[in-house]
Each structure stands twice: as C-alpha cells, then as structure tokens.
Amino acid sequence: MLNKTRGRPRGNPDTKARIAEAARELFLERGYKGTTVRAVAAEAGVDSALISYHFGSKQRLFGQSLNLLCVESTALDQALQGDQAGLADRLLTSVTSLWDATAPTENRMALQDDDTMRAFRDYLESELLVRVAEFLGGPDATERATAAVGVIGGLIFTRSLNPIRSIAALPSAEVRRIFGPALRAALHARARQH
Known part of the structure; x- marks a missing residue:
C-alpha cells in the first residue's frame, strides 16, 4: 500500500x-x-x-513565509564559503544583492509587525550569529560574530525598517565601501587580553 x-x-x-x-x-x-x-x-x-x-x-x-526578502539561505551559504579574510566583503555583497533584488518597501512592510520583528531577531541570533561563529572558529568566535551581526543587523534595520535616508539612499557599492571596514574590524578583532 x-x-x-x-x-x-x-x-x-x-x-x-x-x-x-x-x-x-x-x-x-x-x-x-x-x-x-x-x-x-x-x-x-x-x-x-x-x-x-x-x-x-x-x-x-x-x-x-514572513515575506522577509532580506533573508536568503543561498546568499548566506555562499558568503560562508572561502577564506576568513574575505568574509566581510562576501557578507556585505550578499546583503546588498538582496536589497538590489527587492523593493525596500517589501521588507519594510514585513518588519513593521512586532511578532515578525521578534522572529527576525531570533533568526539573527540563532542562525546568522551561530553560523558566522562556527565559520570563524576559535575562543572568541561568538564575540566576533556578535559584533558582525550587530553591523549587518543595523544595516538591515536602517535600510528596511526605519530607514535613515542617508543610508537607505546609498548605492550598494557605497554601502560595501563605507561599512566594509567596520564589518572587517568586527570579524577580525583580536581576542581581549585579560
């Protein structure tokens, strides 16, 4: 049967x-x-x-399902391939590529709902942060991944949820140029000396 x-x-x-x-x-x-x-x-x-x-x-x-077009699994998978030195550039490229592929209002409308925002924050913490930390490895990987997700999450929020006009208006290449150093610093910071 x-x-x-x-x-x-x-x-x-x-x-x-x-x-x-x-x-x-x-x-x-x-x-x-x-x-x-x-x-x-x-x-x-x-x-x-x-x-x-x-x-x-x-x-x-x-x-x-939540109409969050700024979340795309293949983009994250691709960003987490390659060497650690290029990770910041690959992450920024994946985020800005997704921006370029969708209308800003689509993500903004989805993220205006409190429950969706809570689920999105949970995604950033339990998926993106964990996967970046695993990729980085080492004793301070979670700390560095947390800083990196702060930069990426901040970009997503200021572009999609509550846009800061000067950031939302930046072309993708400028986002990568301006925010690349901050993301590289977050990902490659040396462990604190105690």
Whole structure:
C-alpha cells in the first residue's frame, strides 16, 4: 500500500501556500529557533520532504513565509564559503544583492509587525550569529560574530525598517565601501587580553 502523505500531492497547487502559512504561524509563535521543519510539516499536514521540495531549507522557508526578502539561505551559504579574510566583503555583497533584488518597501512592510520583528531577531541570533561563529572558529568566535551581526543587523534595520535616508539612499557599492571596514574590524578583532 502506498503512503498517500509522502511526495508531491497531485492536483493540490495550494500546498506551498499551506506550508508557508503554517510556517508563518509557528515562526511568529515560537520564533526561529523554536520552530522545526517537522513541526511545520505536521501543522501543514504534509511530509517534511515537501518543505525541502518547495523551499529548500528552513532559512528560505522563514524568509518566504514572513515575506522577509532580506533573508536568503543561498546568499548566506555562499558568503560562508572561502577564506576568513574575505568574509566581510562576501557578507556585505550578499546583503546588498538582496536589497538590489527587492523593493525596500517589501521588507519594510514585513518588519513593521512586532511578532515578525521578534522572529527576525531570533533568526539573527540563532542562525546568522551561530553560523558566522562556527565559520570563524576559535575562543572568541561568538564575540566576533556578535559584533558582525550587530553591523549587518543595523544595516538591515536602517535600510528596511526605519530607514535613515542617508543610508537607505546609498548605492550598494557605497554601502560595501563605507561599512566594509567596520564589518572587517568586527570579524577580525583580536581576542581581549585579560
């Protein structure tokens, strides 16, 4: 007997939307860290393989279900490839590329909701910070990743949520030129001497 809940359902074009809606509810209720792909699948009444099929990853599901177009899993994955010396430039390139691909008002509207903001902060802390710290390695990796996420999060917030006109109006190349040194300093700061 075939398991009817596995694989891509036939004749049900609303599956992706149903998954996104279930994910949105859970992310807003439980935050990024507290929401699992299995829980989303159970809430949507689908096999978790369908989440991979439609969204590819938890991070992409998060960004699409909350309409946070500034969150894109492949951009972060690409930024975390290569040497540590180029990480700041790759992170800034991924953030500004996502800005260039979306209208600023789309992210701004999504981030105006308090629950979405809470889930986004949870994402920055439990996904971005953790992955950057793992990439950096060493005893002070979490401290350096925290500083880096502060710079990146600040850029996202001042561009998307509550824009500072002088920052929001900067072309991507200027954002990378101006904020690159601060991000490099955060990522490559020496451990404090005690």
